[in-house]
Amino acid sequence: MIDDSLSILSVSRLSKRYAGGHCALDAVDLDVRKGEIFALLGPNGAGKTTLINIVCGIVTATEGQVSVAGFDISRDFRKARSMIGLVPQELFIEGFETVSATVAFSRGLFGLAPNPSRVEQILRDLSLWDKRNSPMMALSGGMKRRVMIAKALAHEPRILFLDEPTAGVDVDLRRDMWALVRGLRDNGVTIILTTHYIEEAEEMADRIGIINRGCIVLVEDKDRLMKRMGKRQLTIQLHRPLASLPAALSERGLTLTESGDALVYTFDSQRDRSGIADIFRSLADNGIDFGDLTTTESSLEEIFVSLVRAP
Ligand SMILES: Nc1ncnc2c1ncn2[C@@H]1O[C@H](COP(=O)(O)OP(=O)(O)O)[C@@H](O)[C@H]1O
Ligand SMILES: [Mg+2]
The missing domain is CATH 3.40.50.300 (P-loop containing nucleotide triphosphate hydrolases)
Structure with a gap:
């Protein structure tokens, strides 16, 4: 305000x-x-x-x-x-x-x-x-x-x-x-x-x-x-969709996509990525199999272009 x-x-x-x-x-x-x-x-x-x-x-x-x-x-x-x-x-x-x-x-x-x-x-x-x-x-x-x-x-x-x-x-x-x-x-x-x-x-x-x-x-x-621009997103594609997110994973800052077939982790690209190793350990501990990993990064340029793109 x-x-x-x-x-x-x-x-x-x-x-x-x-x-x-x-x-x-x-x-x-x-x-x-x-x-x-x-x-x-x-x-x-x-x-x-x-x-x-x-x-x-x-x-x-x-x-x-x-x-x-x-x-x-x-x-x-x-x-x-x-x-x-x-x-x-x-x-x-x-x-x-x-x-x-x-x-x-x-x-x-x-x-x-x-x-x-x-x-x-x-x-x-x-x-x-x-x-x-x-x-x-x-x-x-x-x-x-x-x-x-x-x-x-x-x-x-x-x-x-x-x-x-x-x-x-x-x-x-x-x-x-x-x-x-x-x-x-x-x-x-x-x-x-x-x-x-x-x-x-x-x-x-x-x-x-x-x-x-x-x-x-x-x-x-x-x-x-x-x-915001410095954020990176890691998307973890799951082999089997989850009905809900195990507490151990949500505590680590992961979210489940609406369809339940991927986990998303947003992190600060400036900071170290030690959190990611912990996440993979948690996935193993919870018996969650995953396939593709993708990371995306937004820049001010991208934000700008997406905002001003012709409809
Ligand atoms: N005097 C004018 N008569 C008609 N159209 C104008 C006039 N001045 C600007 N425009 C139009 O209004 C829009 C906005 O122009 P402008 O304010 O100069 O944009 P910017 O400064 O962001 O480049 C443009 O499409 C421009 O062609
Ligand atoms: Mg002008």
Whole structure:
């Protein structure tokens, strides 16, 4: 259960049908907790950008509610929007502007008074201070992305949306971005990032939401998901079906399949397998003959693929 007082973004029954009838979001419910890194993972076309764009007021929802730090985006749009920084999927660059002017201007867009020391702090935090007087067009791709983040932070938002922050970015820069995002979270900013890279969600997120065809199919703590992913299952095919499971076997964590013709043992693949030797001893002690043994292992990749597979 989510404690409402900890939720900074609350999305309820949110739907979007674009003109032409395409349903990009279908009654999405989602809560993001204050101070977390939440990764919204999904294939291209799943509805990630649509969701972000609705929250940021760029796209209008067909149905549903969104509130940001308690402000409803339709009733209190300006207050809600002031809480949010957005780094969009497509970067917009004003080539001749300097880095510091670009960031300072963005602050002004939110009606905030100029605050050079705040802008300096942001530029220093993002290792852009040395580049403050460079025109945007003189920067490398990685630096431009940093400026986009600086711009999004200029009005001191409490939530930062990063829409596909590392799409098409090389590995080194991707790692830099991850470190940078963690630093922001450590400064108290809630981070919501979208990605279609499983690896990125795995690396960065406190929680992972999986979206497919406009529906949220899973929201789970990353560590819990990884633990689940680390599970292996051993299936022991029996020569003669059992009507019930002997107590000695159920104590060892075995379960009997519904048809009674196989035993299943789920174990943690990280841990040693000493339990398995004990199980075989118990089977012998109970006079249970078995045939085929199979083991299966689930990975996040498999979980993801099975969840987003076309019906
Ligand atoms: N302006 C638009 N008009 C019509 N359809 C759109 C528009 N924007 C996005 N879509 C469609 O909505 C679906 C979700 O798109 P999008 O939110 O961009 O997905 P994602 O960011 O997960 O790749 C896609 O099928 C896309 O083609
Ligand atoms: Mg997108």
